[in-house]
Amino acid sequence: MVSIHNISFPITNSLPIEVSQMHKFSQSLCDNNGINETIIPHNFAYTEWTVIDTKFEPNSLQHRETVFTIGNGYLGTRGSFEEGYPGAMPATLINGIYDDVPMVYTELVNCPDWLPIVISIEGERFRLDRGEILNYQQQLDVHKGLLSRYIHWRSQAGHTVKIYFERFASLAQQHLTAIRCQILSVDFTGEIEIQSSINGYPDNQGVCHWEWLDQGEKEDIIWLNTSTRHTNLELAIATQLQINNTENTEIQIKGCQGYPTVAASMYIQPGKIITLDKIVTIFTSRETATPVKAAKDKLANVSDYLTLRSAHIEAWAQVWQNNDIIIEGDLIAQIAVRYNIFQAIIAAPQQDDRVSIPAKSLSGFSYRGHIFWDTEIFLLPLFTFTQPKLARNLLNYRYHTLAEARHKALDFGYEGAMFAWESATTGEEVSPRWVPLADGSKELVRIWCGDIELHITSDIAYGVWQYWQATGDDDWMSNYGAELILDTAVFWGCRVEWYPEKNRYEIRDVIGPDEYHDHVNNNAFTNQMVKWHLETAIIVLNWLRQNYPHRANELETQLKITPKRLDIWADISKNLWISQDLQTGLIEQFEGFFNLQDINLHDYEPRQKSMQSILGIAKANQRQVLKQPDVLMLLFLLREKYTKQVIETNWNYYTPRTDHTYGSSLGPSIHAILACEIDKLTAAYEHFMRAAMVDLEDVRGNADEGIHAASTGGIWQAVIFGFAGLQITETGPILNPHLPPSWNRLQFKIQWRDRWYEFDLKLNPAE
Numbered sequence: 001m002v003s004i005h006n007i008s009f010p011i012t013n014s015l016p017i018e019v020s021q022m023h024k025f026s027q028s029l030c031d032n033n034g035i036n037e038t039i040i041p042h043n044f045a046y047t048e049w050t051v052i053d054t055k056f057e058p059n060s061l062q063h064r065e066t067v068f069t070i071g072n073g074y075l076g077t078r079g080s081f082e083e084g085y086p087g088a089m090p091a092t093l094i095n096g097i098y099d100d101v102p103m104v105y106t107e108l109v110n111c112p113d114w115l116p117i118v119i120s121i122e123g124e125r126f127r128l129d130r131g132e133i134l135n136y137q138q139q140l141d142v143h144k145g146l147l148s149r150y151i152h153w154r155s156q157a158g159h160t161v162k163i164y165f166e167r168f169a170s171l172a173q174q175h176l177t178a179i180r181c182q183i184l185s186v187d188f189t190g191e192i193e194i195q196s197s198i199n200g201y202p203d204n205q206g207v208c209h210w211e212w213l214d215q216g217e218k219e220d221i222i223w224l225n226t227s228t229r230h231t232n233l234e235l236a237i238a239t240q241l242q243i244n245n246t247e248n249t250e251i252q253i254k255g256c257q258g259y260p261t262v263a264a265s266m267y268i269q270p271g272k273i274i275t276l277d278k279i280v281t282i283f284t285s286r287e288t289a290t291p292v293k294a295a296k297d298k299l300a301n302v303s304d305y306l307t308l309r310s311a312h313i314e315a316w317a318q319v320w321q322n323n324d325i326i327i328e329g330d331l332i333a334q335i336a337v338r339y340n341i342f343q344a345i346i347a348a349p350q351q352d353d354r355v356s357i358p359a360k361s362l363s364g365f366s367y368r369g370h371i372f373w374d375t376e377i378f379l380l381p382l383f384t385f386t387q388p389k390l391a392r393n394l395l396n397y398r399y400h401t402l403a404e405a406r407h408k409a410l411d412f413g414y415e416g417a418m419f420a421w422e423s424a425t426t427g428e429e430v431s432p433r434w435v436p437l438a439d440g441s442k443e444l445v446r447i448w449c450g451d452i453e454l455h456i457t458s459d460i461a462y463g464v465w466q467y468w469q470a471t472g473d474d475d476w477m478s479n480y481g482a483e484l485i486l487d488t489a490v491f492w493g494c495r496v497e498w499y500p501e502k503n504r505y506e507i508r509d510v511i512g513p514d515e516y517h518d519h520v521n522n523n524a525f526t527n528q529m530v531k532w533h534l535e536t537a538i539i540v541l542n543w544l545r546q547n548y549p550h551r552a553n554e555l556e557t558q559l560k561i562t563p564k565r566l567d568i569w570a571d572i573s574k575n576l577w578i579s580q581d582l583q584t585g586l587i588e589q590f591e592g593f594f595n596l597q598d599i600n601l602h603d604y605e606p607r608q609k610s611m612q613s614i615l616g617i618a619k620a621n622q623r624q625v626l627k628q629p630d631v632l633m634l635l636f637l638l639r640e641k642y643t644k645q646v647i648e649t650n651w652n653y654y655t656p657r658t659d660h661t662y663g664s665s666l667g668p669s670i671h672a673i674l675a676c677e678i679d680k681l682t683a684a685y686e687h688f689m690r691a692a693m694v695d696l697e698d699v700r701g702n703a704d705e706g707i708h709a710a711s712t713g714g715i716w717q718a719v720i721f722g723f724a725g726l727q728i729t730e731t732g733p734i735l736n737p738h739l740p741p742s743w744n745r746l747q748f749k750i751q752w753r754d755r756w757y758e759f760d761l762k763l764n765p766a767e
């Protein structure tokens, strides 16, 4: 590696990584676990902390942009190239920055792009679709939160350079991002020009949400002020270009309205390195009344790149102290688990409790940045047990959106709070009602989730309860959590119907977690969760009466919780109908499910589409085929209520009927956990890997649309609740492990009631 003027190239001397240090996905799967590797292609090489792309693959550019997403909970930036590439989908998404759109109401906005750096070598633009790539490596180091790229490139005129990029979104300072760009001339003497810009007109797949307000420059600093068109959210971004050798360097301000640019030109000779640092600050009117001032002031006070980088790395080191999971004996599982934890953490708001984690995190446009049950059921446990402050932020988001949940209940003719299936800024229902058919025709399909996928209301209550149980945060529970559980219980008390002729309560016309079936009656998942919810509401109210009588009184008055209402809740908990064969324990997913035409999914293999696309919406509705676990989802959430035999019976029935690969990405981690409970370790590992590699190896072919956020949290749960078998007892957490045969060691920490518990499972201590 070359080093001139105390600047080493690349910074850490870490690129390119030697091939012997990497592991190919295919090897590990076949050697260790005997899983059918044809399920999954092989995109990357891995070390314990890094995902490495060793070859530029223009055909899967957008998949790679997703995989190499970085962020810090405030913003997420896809791994698009600084110099651009045709067909790229660069995006920076900031939590809470939404704008209005037809049909889907609101979407998370692609914010001004802080990446652009255009390099010209003797007038010839560097880009990977031009010239010749002699060597290429891109890597994400999740331990340090650094994305870097090394390119050995020859221009069409025959000039050879080595270029190194490194970027981060500071975990230490959420309004700060930075890029280092280093250029080493291999064989030429001549001029290099570097243009560093802000693109103020980024688009959400064709729609630009920004209206230019102002921009300016001073020496090597440029800034832009812009506003969302409909929601009038202001955003200011400022950047400074710091250059290591200023002799012979000419700085010029260029660009046009909405695209401020600072350009630096200089001479270079063979062996000489140019180092440029692009430091960026970003503020919006969600955090300050004066975003431009905030961005400029912050930039004026930041230190140099390496100091900022050290603080960022230190912040990640702190996170990993508690969040790391060590797996020995299976390198792919090791890096995949760390990668998924990294992606979950960078999506979680650190300092804002009025936003939550969108279904595609801050990494893509799919689902428009809307928030689903994915957060409370799949992601929340990771935070509840490792970073409870972040879990509280996520739950507070639901508390702050209670007003809209109350509106929704009223609109549907009920009391209490009924949460939106898809939620954004206010908590108003933002599920699209109509969407175009996926076949490209102009036909619209009615989507019913916003009207009748009701289980989210209990899922949120479940997240609240789990947080409270794990943290013992009575203060929060009495002030916020209890109200969430109680007002949603009020809703259920009204929504459930009594059928005197059957002597039972029922819940009709819903969609359960398995969205291949809509307008069903007595969905077992929904009904059992409602029973649990109403029982829990009574427990919470009694606790409140004993410990916080004033607050209990206040809530009873405010939410009109009368003794009569409480009697009804208790009665519903006992008499809400669930169809279960008492002999075998088999639960019917909903009334009439077993009368639907059965299916053998093997008859449709090989396939590359979901069963709903193959059969069509109406026919899938008529068949016993599941998009994702429904009864099994229930057995997972309320697992202490069910015996191993009941889990096994239902597993045997529903697993072969589930569309594991092309149904929902939420399913595999849950299947992995239940498979552990019934000692089916090969199946557990297979489902686990399908979830763990969903983005890295693009298992479903849609990772280009963004990270499967729910699955990142599901992976954490699969390791902790599945393989490690974490159970919470009256005296604290214990393990009932079921480790995959190749795992020699599993080590992790969880926090339970203010105390850290460290578990270190070593299977072959003698070796």
Ligand code: IFM
Binding pocket: 359, 367, 372, 373, 374, 513, 515, 664, 666, 710
């Ligand atoms: O919440 C999920 C749902 O369960 C299945 N479809 C996608 C949604 C967002 O991830």
